Amino acid sequence: MQTFRTFFKIAKKQLLSCIIYFIIFLAIMFLMSFAAEDSNDKQYKAYSLTISVIDLDHSKASQSLTDYLDSMHELVPMENNGEMIQDSLFYYKVNYVLTIPEGFEKALLNGETSDLVESSKRLDSATGFFLDEQIHQYLKNLRIYLSGGCSVEEASKKTLESVKDCNQVTRLSFEKENSGSNVMMSYYFQYMPYILIAVLILGLSPILITFRRKDLGNRLDCSALHRMDKTLQLSLGCVIYSLVMWLLFIVIGRIIFGSAMFEKDGLLCILNSFVFLLVCVAIALLVSTFSPNKNMLNMITNVVALGMSFFCGIFVPQWLLGKRILAIARFLPAYWYIQVTNRISGFSDEAFSMNLYWKCIGIQLLFFAAIFAVYLVADQQKKMRRFS
Secondary structure (H helix, E strand, O other): OHHHHHHHHHHHHOHHHHHHHHHHHHHHHHHHHHHHHHHHHHOOOOOOOEEEEEEOOOOHHHHHHHHHHHHHOEEOOOOOOHHHHHHHHHOOOOOEEEEEOOOHHHHHHOOOOOOOOEEEEOOOOHHHHHHHHHHHHHHHHHHHHHHOOOOHHHHHHHHHHHHOOOOOOOOOOOOOOOHHHHHHHHHHHHOHHHHHHHHHHHHHHHHHHHHHOHHHHHHHHHOOOOHHHHHHHHHHHHHHHHHHHHHHHHHHHHHHHHHHHHOHHHHHHHHHHHHHHHHHHHHHHHHHOOOOOHHHHHHHHHHHHHHHHHHHOOOOOHHHOOHHHHHHHOOOHHHHHHHHHHHHHOOOOOOOOHHHHHHHHHHHHHHHHHHHHHHHHHHHHHHHHHHO
16 A cells, blocks of 8 residues: 555645635635624614705705605705715715705696606715615605695605604514524535635645656556556545545534534535535546646636636625626536525525435536546546657
């Protein structure tokens, strides 16, 4: 077993790179999961904005709209000056500026529905568009009361009463008690492909590249070790190395997430990650046939790992990616891995089904078979060139 022992002696030299990527992985997973938990807590919270209302109508209806906005937001005086308005928005002195034009009340009484007010807001802020919706709902309710025969004073009073509690939201949660750990576990498995690809290419490929060196290869061929024994020992080393790396992820997950790791969702994610492990091993084997130097190997690792991460939905959610990008991503194995994790974790707008699960698993296995077949052909060509 001299080749087998040599395999792991070389592996020790690559241990530092693997440890660095493990630390990066855990840092990313914790940061993203905590950020997601914090955003969930704030998702249904109402905020008070700093706004200005420029009333040019000075009517009862315009005053009622101003009072409505004042009840929810902080009003700041503002002159009707275009340059001053733009500067205030640019420097975040105000979040929103509403201009009520002259003839506003008359337009309401005449039943007009468009261009009743004018607004100025930053286009890169979602709060301005949300405030547009608040004003639209208020005016919609006001028109209903006016069309019902109420006077402006009555309609304004009833509208204020109907919308005064609109910002009070009761949030109901139907999640399990351990949903926090499940969310973190989802992120744990979501970012695992990036680290698996990086660790296996940077850890496994250099070992195989060393054995492919012409002088060492010739020396092994001239030794008493049979070529089949050499192949078996190298294969055993690759299997054990890959399994140890993968099991280390599972053990860390078990320590962090406890029994949830081995519940139904956790077991499905574990199987999905194991199948993707096979794909990563095939990629590492294929990369080793090119015998790149250290700098080239780092470049290949970044291109493959980061490319799949951004195209397939590991770093950027798939629902944010364009149709063309997703069409390209279908030809990458990580896309089908993320399809599974998104549906298991509930991050997808489509329901999870076992039929889809096994479909994604099968496609990943086909990727493994295809990449491994290419590796065998490239490896054979490499050997033929070495002997020629």
